[in-house]
Amino acid sequence: MTRKRIKTYDRIVEESLTLFNEQGERSISTNHIAAHLGISPGNLYYHFRNKEEIVHQIFLQYRRFITERLAVPPERELQVEDLVNYLDTAFLAMWRFRFMFYDLPGLLARNPQLQNEYHQFVNSELKDILGHHFRAFIQLGLLEMDDDDIESISVNIWLVVKFWFAFEQTAHPKAVITEASGRRGVKQVLTLLKPYVQTPFMTAFTELRRRYDS
Template sequence: MSTKERILDASLALFNELGERKVTTNHIASHLQISPGNLYYHFKNKQAIIFALFERYEERVLTILQVPQNRTLQPMDKLNYLQAIFRGLWDFRFMHRDMEHLLLEDAELHARYRRFFRTCQLRVQAIFRGLGDAGIIRVNEDDVAALALNTWIVVTSWFSFLRCNLPNRRTGWRATAPAADCGSRGHRHRPGIPVRRHQLAG
């Protein structure tokens, strides 16, 4: 593994464990037993490390949010999407825990995140349409955008909810399992009541 990849892996582990704001580049270098100069050879500052980690996260999420081209969606796909997304959220949990701070600190990351969000919304909408076309859920075209937005808000807020209500990290991880499991039982033709955009604006 290259030094650059080791820096990213160590940074991700430390950010997840301690929180991004408590970790400095010196902490990362010490953890890896390399000199700060060696770290700065690969990344000019901590923001550059965070940006590179976001690129990893973005690639992972967009790889998950794809509708199969050679078959229709199956009921199990709904569960698989949820489980894969929750695993991705857990592996990069510092981002959603500290998202507002991270975006306010880095205009380039903020712009990249907004593009990522728009792409995710389009892909989630396509997934809901695919589930509807397969008869797995009942959803009107008028509801697809709002349903995708609701899903994004709930899923990306999940670990903030756990942090506030389940302070034990191990318990918090186990508590994500029922959330993923909800996609597999008792939800045929029951996608939920989406919030309309004008309701959010009001």
């Protein structure tokens, strides 16, 4: 019984994520999710009282995905290669949880619990992670910036990540959002960092940018 319950719970979360990404969260109801899974609405409500609870669980996956992949290695200092990991994580998060970025203000407005936890995550956990990474890259000699730059660039990077897919939809209303859309977003982030890259690393940085050519 417990094994079946866990399996159904996880299936609901994973398949909901797929449907939200493909069709948008606002277009999908709990009845759509139940029908997609081949279960009764009552079975779904046994695990989740409403769609907002499913969205919240997906957000927890997103937060865990970010924090675990961007965790500072405890046994060593950051290296230039860690910037690649940082960007790959940003790209993978943008793509894997892309529905969250289609209409984030509306998503948060419809889900007060999510709104509170999202703001706490961005303004505390994520801010600390970004600040630590930037300071490590400065110490490495890859970047040159002061504390004010760190604050401003962190905000600008998050604005790009947060609204990139909405921008793509507005700029190309008839185009389908693809992985190439995410790569363009990561390249835009790299463009923000370029003025702060130290000369000895500029060639490697330029090559890194080319990795994200659409």
